[in-house]
Amino acid sequence: MQSKKFSIGIDIGGTNTTFGIVNRKGEVVFQATLATAQYPGPEELLRSVHQHLSASIQQLGIAEFIGLGIGAPGANYYTGEITAAANLKWTLPVALQQIASSIFALPCTITNDAKAATIGEMTYGAAKGMKDFFLITLGTGVGSGFVAKGQLIYGHDGFAGELGHSIAIENGRECGCGRKGCLERYASASGMVLTAMEELDRQKNSQGHLARILKQKGSFTAHDIYTAATQGDPAALQTFELTGKVLGLSLANAVSIMSPQAIVFFGGPSRSGKLLLDPVKKHLEANLLSIYQDKVAVIESLLPQNDAAIIGAGALAWEKIR
Amino acid sequence: MQSKKFSIGIDIGGTNTTFGIVNRKGEVVFQATLATAQYPGPEELLRSVHQHLSASIQQLGIAEFIGLGIGAPGANYYTGEITAAANLKWTLPVALQQIASSIFALPCTITNDAKAATIGEMTYGAAKGMKDFFLITLGTGVGSGFVAKGQLIYGHDGFAGELGHSIAIENGRECGCGRKGCLERYASASGMVLTAMEELDRQKNSQGHLARILKQKGSFTAHDIYTAATQGDPAALQTFELTGKVLGLSLANAVSIMSPQAIVFFGGPSRSGKLLLDPVKKHLEANLLSIYQDKVAVIESLLPQNDAAIIGAGALAWEKIR
Numbered sequence: 001m002q003s004k005k006f007s008i009g010i011d012i013g014g015t016n017t018t019f020g021i022v023n024r025k026g027e028v029v030f031q032a033t034l035a036t037a038q039y040p041g042p043e044e045l046l047r048s049v050h051q052h053l054s055a056s057i058q059q060l061g062i063a064e065f066i067g068l069g070i071g072a073p074g075a076n077y078y079t080g081e082i083t084a085a086a087n088l089k090w091t092l093p094v095a096l097q098q099i100a101s102s103i104f105a106l107p108c109t110i111t112n113d114a115k116a117a118t119i120g121e122m123t124y125g126a127a128k129g130m131k132d133f134f135l136i137t138l139g140t141g142v143g144s145g146f147v148a149k150g151q152l153i154y155g156h157d158g159f160a161g162e163l164g165h166s167i168a169i170e171n172g173r174e175c176g177c178g179r180k181g182c183l184e185r186y187a188s189a190s191g192m193v194l195t196a197m198e199e200l201d202r203q204k205n206s207q208g209h210l211a212r213i214l215k216q217k218g219s220f221t222a223h224d225i226y227t228a229a230t231q232g233d234p235a236a237l238q239t240f241e242l243t244g245k246v247l248g249l250s251l252a253n254a255v256s257i258m259s260p261q262a263i264v265f266f267g268g269p270s271r272s273g274k275l276l277l278d279p280v281k282k283h284l285e286a287n288l289l290s291i292y293q294d295k296v297a298v299i300e301s302l303l304p305q306n307d308a309a310i311i312g313a314g315a316l317a318w319e320k321i322r
Numbered sequence: 323m324q325s326k327k328f329s330i331g332i333d334i335g336g337t338n339t340t341f342g343i344v345n346r347k348g349e350v351v352f353q354a355t356l357a358t359a360q361y362p363g364p365e366e367l368l369r370s371v372h373q374h375l376s377a378s379i380q381q382l383g384i385a386e387f388i389g390l391g392i393g394a395p396g397a398n399y400y401t402g403e404i405t406a407a408a409n410l411k412w413t414l415p416v417a418l419q420q421i422a423s424s425i426f427a428l429p430c431t432i433t434n435d436a437k438a439a440t441i442g443e444m445t446y447g448a449a450k451g452m453k454d455f456f457l458i459t460l461g462t463g464v465g466s467g468f469v470a471k472g473q474l475i476y477g478h479d480g481f482a483g484e485l486g487h488s489i490a491i492e493n494g495r496e497c498g499c500g501r502k503g504c505l506e507r508y509a510s511a512s513g514m515v516l517t518a519m520e521e522l523d524r525q526k527n528s529q530g531h532l533a534r535i536l537k538q539k540g541s542f543t544a545h546d547i548y549t550a551a552t553q554g555d556p557a558a559l560q561t562f563e564l565t566g567k568v569l570g571l572s573l574a575n576a577v578s579i580m581s582p583q584a585i586v587f588f589g590g591p592s593r594s595g596k597l598l599l600d601p602v603k604k605h606l607e608a609n610l611l612s613i614y615q616d617k618v619a620v621i622e623s624l625l626p627q628n629d630a631a632i633i634g635a636g637a638l639a640w641e642k643i644r
Contacts, residue, residue, distance in 0.1 A: 084613065132478040146579055148475045155470070155581025156454040157617065165611040166575040177611055250575075253488040257468055257576055259477025289487040289499055291406065295479065
């Protein structure tokens with residue numbers, strides 16, 4: 001018998017807010033997107049989400065929601081608040097959980113986007129059935145979620161899981177956080193672009209795909225690096241190698257703390273597949289103590305890329321009632 | 323009403339095996355030590371421990387034991403076995419838990435020494451009442467235990483918690499594990515001696531305490547570095563500074579994963595107090611993302627140094643029945 005219960009998942013980003021209705025199996029039965037910055041604050045944004053959903057709920061004939069999950073930058077699982085978030089133009093702090101609960105008249109759970117994705121991956125994705133794993137999200141930044149004994153690690157204050165801001169290279173590239181050498185400045189999409197620029201500088205007479213794009217357009221993206229690498233461009237291939245090197249070392253050190261059975265990669269650059277994951281795996285293994293070697297799977301997310309944020313946020317609500 | 327129940331704690335080391343009887347409050351009511359290498363294997367060793375304890379138990383009039391905890395190098399909590407341990411001369415693997423259970427006719431829990439110390443610290447020591455903290459043991463090596471939500475992290479295979487073998491310095495000092503730059507090669511007692519030797523080399527005409535000891539004896543210990551530092555020897559002070567620098571960075575990166583409320587230091591070099599913990603704290607803070615700054619306490623163990631191993635092992639047994 002199929003359950004008729006549903007959850008609502010909302011993923012608030014700096015640019016877009018995506019929301020939808022998720023069933024117990026992690027399938028998105030409805031989804032829509034609003035432009036976050038069109039609304040002066042979270043209350044107006046969530047009222048609009050509520051109105052859009054109400055119409056669809058009636059149409060779909062859904063009777064029962066078990067709850068609402070929200071993934072948002074800087075959202076704190078314990079306090080229900082956002083106190084700091086570089087990407088949101090709201091007046092902070094914001095009592096997001098309280099506002100959402102009252103607008104939707106549903107129990108609400110909030111956490112940051114990477115943690116929501118981690119819960120989603122554990123509930124429906126590549127980490128289904130795993131008790132100890134890491135999720136690494138690669139995109140504008142580098143997010144992370146760490147699971148031990150089947151439980152997401154929140155830390156004493158809810159702020160655990162910022163591997164993107166661990167120091168990967170001492171006195172390395174400057175980071176927006178005010179420090180130097182954060183992993184994020186090497187392994188994010190923009191970090192990979194910086195690495196590729198350095199490689200082109202080094203290979204001065206490159207005739208490869210990337211060099212041509214740079215000449216034509218004056219810049220390139222992480223996706224261009226991927227395309228160039230598939231065509232055998234040495235600068236692009238070396239960029240994946242170096243990105244894997246930095247990620248591999250940081251992850252090896254994290255493995256020595258938590259000994260997970262897998263590291264799941266989610267987001268844009270990780271869709272490059274073996275181009276990225278092979279160098280990550282190679283450098284991970286090279287930096288691991290022997291007791292950890294050949295034990296940690298390095299795999300891609302199994303969540304559908306476009307729905308993953310909603311699925312993750314929706315899974316948060318199910319997580320709460322387990 | 324005071325509980326009349328007790329546990330037995332056994333700490334097996336390469337040199338000595340210390341064992342004792344621990345009450346519910348974490349007090350050691352009896353303890354003794356045997357030379358590990360005098361016995362050909364674990365069975366003979368544990369039979370001897372059992373005989374020594376039996377006499378004392380009768381004398382003390384103890385009626386009820388809830389269990390037995392053993393801390394030993396390489397001991398795996400999940401499998402009950404030791405499969406690898408550089409310091410033990412036994413034929414491995416050894417089914418330690420099974421052997422001990424049968425000799426003592428008691429439920430037995432085993433784990434490695436650093437994890438036993440972590441459980442001890444959480445049950446009776448500086449981390450009492452804490453749900454999220456790290457324990458770092460400094461001695462011949464660097465051991466570690468990580469606690470999240472009040473639970474020790476074992477990892478998927480029981481081998482979590484080897485921060486001493488995370489890579490602190492890329493292509494750094496050679497380590498006995500076959501790799502280079504492990505934290506242990508900098509922050510252990512012998513690592514500190516290497517750092518001090520390098521410092522004396524750098525400060526060629528040092529007239530300090532350490533230089534004099536080196537001239538007289540041809541070598542010095544971590545304790546000599548401590549003594550020299552209390553006398554203001556620049557090479558010794560710089561050794562603490564550099565040790566704190568390496569530890570501070572490694573720990574900052576670990577904090578970005580788990581956001582603990584405290585890091586507890588246990589063992590020889592950490593008894594140097596502020597000489598070590600002040601530089602650790604300084605470099606920890608300097609490498610932390612702002613959301614973690616000024617939140618993580620850096621403190622010394624509160625377990626009595628000589629009984630700590632037995633208390634930790636004994637606490638393992640209580641942990642099991644909680």
